[in-house]
Amino acid sequence: MEYLIHLAILFAIYAILGISLNLVVGYTGLLSVTQSAFYGIGAYATAILLTQTGMNFFFSVILGIIITAIVSFLMGIVLSKFNGDYYALGSFGFNIIIFSIFLNWQSLTRGPLGIPGISRPVLFGLDFSQNITFLVLAWIILAIIYFISRFIVNSSFGRVLKAIREDEKAIQVFGYNTFNYKMMIFVISAAMAGVAGALFASYITFIDPSTFTLNESIFIMAIIILGGLANLKGSILGALFLILLPEILRFVGFPTEIAAQMRQVVYGIILILLMLYRPQGLVGEYKL
Amino acid sequence: MDILPQLILNSIIAGAVYTLMALGFNLIYGATKFFNLAHGVLAAVGGYVVFFLFKSNGWNLYLSVLIAILITGLVGYLIDKIIYAPLRKRKASNMVLLVASLGIFTAIQAIIAILFTSQFQTLSTGAGDSNIYQIGTGSITQTQVVILLSGLLIMAGLVLLLKKTLLGKAIKAISDDEEVAKIVGIDTNKIIGYIFFIGSAIAGWAGILIGFDIGLEPTMGMGLLLKGVIASIIGGVGNIYGGVLGAFLLGFVENFGIWKISGEWKDAIAFGLLIIFLLLRPQGILKK
Amino acid sequence: MPILKIKNLSKHFNGIRAVDDLSLEIEKGRITGIIGPNGSGKSTFINVLSGIIPQDKGFFIINGEKVVKVKPHNIAFYGMTRTFQDVRLFNQMTVLDNLLVVLTKRYAVGALFEKHNQLYLNKAKEILEKVGLWEKKSELAINLSYGQRKLLEIGRMLATSMVSGEPDIFLLDEPFAGLFPHMVKIVESIIKELKEQGKTIILIEHNMGLIRELCDHVFVMDEGKLLAEGEPAEVLEEKKVIEAYLGE
Numbered sequence: 001m002e003y004l005i006h007l008a009i010l011f012a013i014y015a016i017l018g019i020s021l022n023l024v025v026g027y028t029g030l031l032s033v034t035q036s037a038f039y040g041i042g043a044y045a046t047a048i049l050l051t052q053t054g055m056n057f058f059f060s061v062i063l064g065i066i067i068t069a070i071v072s073f074l075m076g077i078v079l080s081k082f083n084g085d086y087y088a089l090g091s092f093g094f095n096i097i098i099f100s101i102f103l104n105w106q107s108l109t110r111g112p113l114g115i116p117g118i119s120r121p122v123l124f125g126l127d128f129s130q131n132i133t134f135l136v137l138a139w140i141i142l143a144i145i146y147f148i149s150r151f152i153v154n155s156s157f158g159r160v161l162k163a164i165r166e167d168e169k170a171i172q173v174f175g176y177n178t179f180n181y182k183m184m185i186f187v188i189s190a191a192m193a194g195v196a197g198a199l200f201a202s203y204i205t206f207i208d209p210s211t212f213t214l215n216e217s218i219f220i221m222a223i224i225i226l227g228g229l230a231n232l233k234g235s236i237l238g239a240l241f242l243i244l245l246p247e248i249l250r251f252v253g254f255p256t257e258i259a260a261q262m263r264q265v266v267y268g269i270i271l272i273l274l275m276l277y278r279p280q281g282l283v284g285e286y287k288l
Numbered sequence: 289m290d291i292l293p294q295l296i297l298n299s300i301i302a303g304a305v306y307t308l309m310a311l312g313f314n315l316i317y318g319a320t321k322f323f324n325l326a327h328g329v330l331a332a333v334g335g336y337v338v339f340f341l342f343k344s345n346g347w348n349l350y351l352s353v354l355i356a357i358l359i360t361g362l363v364g365y366l367i368d369k370i371i372y373a374p375l376r377k378r379k380a381s382n383m384v385l386l387v388a389s390l391g392i393f394t395a396i397q398a399i400i401a402i403l404f405t406s407q408f409q410t411l412s413t414g415a416g417d418s419n420i421y422q423i424g425t426g427s428i429t430q431t432q433v434v435i436l437l438s439g440l441l442i443m444a445g446l447v448l449l450l451k452k453t454l455l456g457k458a459i460k461a462i463s464d465d466e467e468v469a470k471i472v473g474i475d476t477n478k479i480i481g482y483i484f485f486i487g488s489a490i491a492g493w494a495g496i497l498i499g500f501d502i503g504l505e506p507t508m509g510m511g512l513l514l515k516g517v518i519a520s521i522i523g524g525v526g527n528i529y530g531g532v533l534g535a536f537l538l539g540f541v542e543n544f545g546i547w548k549i550s551g552e553w554k555d556a557i558a559f560g561l562l563i564i565f566l567l568l569r570p571q572g573i574l575k576k
Numbered sequence: 577m578p579i580l581k582i583k584n585l586s587k588h589f590n591g592i593r594a595v596d597d598l599s600l601e602i603e604k605g606r607i608t609g610i611i612g613p614n615g616s617g618k619s620t621f622i623n624v625l626s627g628i629i630p631q632d633k634g635f636f637i638i639n640g641e642k643v644v645k646v647k648p649h650n651i652a653f654y655g656m657t658r659t660f661q662d663v664r665l666f667n668q669m670t671v672l673d674n675l676l677v678v679l680t681k682r683y684a685v686g687a688l689f690e691k692h693n694q695l696y697l698n699k700a701k702e703i704l705e706k707v708g709l710w711e712k713k714s715e716l717a718i719n720l721s722y723g724q725r726k727l728l729e730i731g732r733m734l735a736t737s738m739v740s741g742e743p744d745i746f747l748l749d750e751p752f753a754g755l756f757p758h759m760v761k762i763v764e765s766i767i768k769e770l771k772e773q774g775k776t777i778i779l780i781e782h783n784m785g786l787i788r789e790l791c792d793h794v795f796v797m798d799e800g801k802l803l804a805e806g807e808p809a810e811v812l813e814e815k816k817v818i819e820a821y822l823g824e
Contacts, residue, residue, distance in 0.1 A: 031383055078563060082570075084383075086566055088386060089521075090563060093559035093560075096555050096559050100552065100553060100555055100556035104553055152688065155688050155690065156681055156690045159676060159680065160677060160680075160684075162668070163677045166666035166667055166668060166669060169664075170665075172647075172648035173648045173652070173658060174732075175652025177684070218394060261399075263398075264397070265395045267391075268392065268393070269391065271388065271390060272395070275380070275384050275388040279380075279384060285668070286668050288380075288384045288387065
């Protein structure tokens with residue numbers, strides 16, 4: 001039972017990550033492979049603030065959002081100069097640069113040693129040190145992020161995002177400054193990933209750079225491609241599937257040591273099969 | 289200033305390694321026009337095949353290397369036949385191919401980790417195995433000399449291939465315009481298959497050399513590939529000499545860059561350079 | 577009164593002069609045709625005018641305002657809208673969405689918080705009925721037939737006129753190509769209606785019958801330069817114009 005709660009919490013975190021990336025990739029068509037960078041910034045912001053100052057979790061999340069927003073804003077400006085393949089490549093570059101910072105700015109992040117002893121949230125007098133209570137918190141935040149995302153994609157703003165994805169030059173001609181739209185959604189997406197990072201840090205109570213790698217960004221990409229691009233429920237489905245995958249593998253008989261690697265093999269193959277036979281994923285509304 | 293010769297040597301060696309990756313990548317990119325991110329993992333394939341045959345099973349060194357190169361070429365060829373060619377046939381977008389290549393990279397990397405563990409291995413069989421040559425106050429190992437020479441030889445070989453042979457002309461035609469090449473009767477899929485074989489074999493060779501020089505680990509591919517891609521872009525995408533120029537430039541910037549800053553920032557420097565080039569001169573230094 | 581002046585416009589691609597020192601004036605309220613053999617630079621001219629590609633030399637005077645660098649998202653503010661020769665619709669969006677997307681607020685923040693507006697839906701319905709696509713409103717644009725896609729392009733162009741700041745200048749790049757006769761009639765009537773409303777229309781077209789029927793004035797381009805201009809009936813009889821078409 002405890003283990004199920006653990007999975008449910010991870011699921012919520014990855015669902016948030018999936019939704020956040022889908023806004024940028026599925027709806028706006030920007031091939032951004034750097035989500036783990038924002039995930040990490042949010043996590044490290046919370047970790048450092050919670051361990052170094054006595055700051056309340058809630059405020060650390062807000063600060064984390066602000067920092068993530070600033071970094072993503074700067075990144076977004078640079079990335080906006082690229083398109084297509086070069087955009088993806090540039091985003092890789094940023095992911096690696098930020099990972100380097102996590103790893104090497106040891107005075108701030110303690111490098112490979114990581115940051116232990118992060119406390120669970122205490123909000124409005126409620127203590128979330130019990131996993132079951134943390135689960136409720138995580139799912140509430142997931143719900144909030146889901147509804148915010150739904151509001152965005154159903155708005156006129158969201159419709160313009162899709163048009164940018166389809167033909168950016170064409171929608172520009174009708175009077176839309178696509179740069180502003182792309183920047184806004186990129187920053188919003190990054191902030192959401194930062195919130196997921198804050199949740200992660202406070203749940204596991206220990207973080208180190210190895211979670212926030214390029215591979216992790218690719219994993220989040222796999223979630224939304226499997227679930228389906230431009231479909232929020234799809235991201236939730238995709239997260240569910242890919243979180244449960246190692247468990248299914250273990251059930252089938254793979255020993256734990258290679259279960260993690262096996263998960264990578266499987267989702268690598270899933271990506272290939274999806275591209276070959278079903279680019280819209282499970283419930284996607286957009287085919288790559 | 290004592291370390292200057294060593295710095296220069298290190299730069300040249302790094303440049304040679306990146307050259308090998310850039311040559312293979314550029315060859316394939318020129319014909320297929322998408323960023324094949326699976327290219328890097330083929331270096332690992334080459335290295336690990338030699339590990340399996342030579343180190344684990346005591347086969348003859350030269351035979352092991354030869355087989356490894358052939359197998360790696362074959363793997364690259366098969367990846368194209370099974371995955372990329374069908375996608376090309378249905379005119380899949382570059383994003384689809386890129387995502388598929390991510391899937392391939394993830395899966396193969398994980399399979400290698402399962403078969404050989406994630407531990408760091410080396411191909412060399414101990415100290416005194418390779419000779420060391422002194423140049424001024426710097427030293428260079430036999431392996432590193434081989435890296436340097438093979439980089440230049442393969443570059444020369446490719447230039448000859450492209451300029452003098454019929455295959456080379458076909459490759460050039462496909463690089464210029466695949467549709468037109470088809471119309472004039474070139475069996476583009478067959479030629480692209482050869483290109484994948486050759487390019488992948490070169491990557492395998494690079495992996496083997498690195499295995500001897502530094503060592504092997506399943507994740508070595510992506511880092512190498514990205515350096516090769518950076519080299520190609522800053523040198524001039526699609527231009528063989530450009531890839532080589534970019535590779536050596538990158539080698540120098542990285543090694544001189546970490547002279548003053550700590551070595552762990554090497555990757556960040558490399559990507560910083562990439563982003564600067566993408567912003568200021570995306571077509572690279574040399575023209576196609 | 578010229579609503580649009582083009583001065584010394586030049587654009588080359590890899591050494592080929594697509595548009596070569598082109599200067600002309602478009603009068604307000606008229607339907608002006610741009611004709612010429614393939615490769616004469618007509619589409620390039622429109623693409624530069626609408627900011628799709630930048631020019632090498634030259635500038636525009638639009639509604640009295642000098643414009644050198646046309647940013648695509650600004651042409652709406654100069655009062656221009658257009659269709660594309662190669663039909664650039666928003667393929668994986670519905671027919672209705674293709675119109676709604678250009679009807680709603682332009683500024684990003686405003687678009688985010690804009691309340692659902694029945695007016696937009698009404699205007700979209702009006703236009704879609706005019707082009708005969710209201711029944712297909714939930715269909716993805718990519719699933720329409722070629723002719724239907726062209727009509728949707730026209731509809732989208734008309735939709736821009738409904739937003740604040742009605743466009744005065746309509747650029748149509750070969751809107752009739754590939755249309756069945758009944759669709760041709762629909763587009764013809766739309767163009768005539770625009771003219772009645774006092775709008776200015778620039779029409780690139782190959783169909784000489786339609787040019788004669790619709791245009792008040794015609795410019796003939798050849799190899800990026802202005803070859804001739806005048807009323808369609810006269811210009812189409814000119815020897816050099818006929819030669820330009822046959823010569824290729």
